[in-house]
Amino acid sequence: MARKARAAGRLMEAEPKPLPDLTFTDAEGKAHRPADFPGHGLVINLWATWCAPCVAEMPALDRAQAALAADRITVLALSSDRGGRAAVEPFYRDKRIARLGLWLDPRGAAGRALGVRGLPTTVIVDREGRERARLEGEAAWDTPEMLAAVRRLVGPLPQDQARS
Template identity: 75%
Template sequence: MAALSGLRATRRVMARAAAGTLAGAALGRKALGAGAGRLVEAPPKPLPEFSFTDAEGKPHTVTDFAGKGLLINLWATWCPPCVAEMPALDRAQAALAGEGVVILALSSDRGGKAMVEPFYRDKAIRQLGLWLDPRGAASRALGVRGLPTTLVVDRQGRERARVEGDQPWDSPTMLAEIRRLVGPPAASPSDQEKT
């Protein structure tokens, strides 16, 4: 009975994700600040608990990334707006990695690694880690209405902003917003000695 209940919940999340994806596809790409699909900042709030896995099936939580700025991107290979933004997310990860910002692109594909790994290879995605959420735990915990949805999380582990729909993540304006929202990296001991 519990398995059936879980299946129903997963189907509801997937139906909401598909509806959001269709709405996002109908709207198309919107420029930053142009209405629907806009990065919406909110007062900082702690993230709920949820887990996801890496490519090897090892479980992780956001606490594994303590002190890092995060972009949590919820996506799937079957979602056209998700596919459209993946190269920009990959370039953004390359631009932000040295600043202690990690993009957690959590795939909700039921096929898991078998679906995502060939997708990354075909789309030349090289900077993003392979993170999996095939049961939709993150989407449910975060109250996601559709795919793609991305949250900006500061270095204290608090949600600072979110956006529904694909975005130009590697644009100078968006990179500046991400840096502002996650905050500066903590000074290392060697940096403190220099001052």
């Protein structure tokens, strides 16, 4: 059976703007903010296990995290699942998601702060903590073109932190 082609979202670049104040939690329930990742570029992805396009793009986000880690770019996949850790851990295990951290937004507060209209939505944040681009819908985050766009948008790694 031929696989039906999926419509992918388009990365919409904009003038840099400060992120709103937003919080999310780790698997243990500790609160975090984007500011907890100083000097990192961020790929903030809002998703849920019940969202088919979200599920489809999670392996690509996992591979993107592997490709971007050395550049100090962190993929923050914030799950909107109300079941929190209990819903996401088995999903990660079943889908073999190994490189993404377990980040939670079960009440949707981060999504509301970012003005998210639907899932999945991904926001690219530069090293200065400013939103640079947004993509609504599913994307192939691990393609060379998308990885290059993310690297360009977050900006170069400072020389004192560059890979040796």
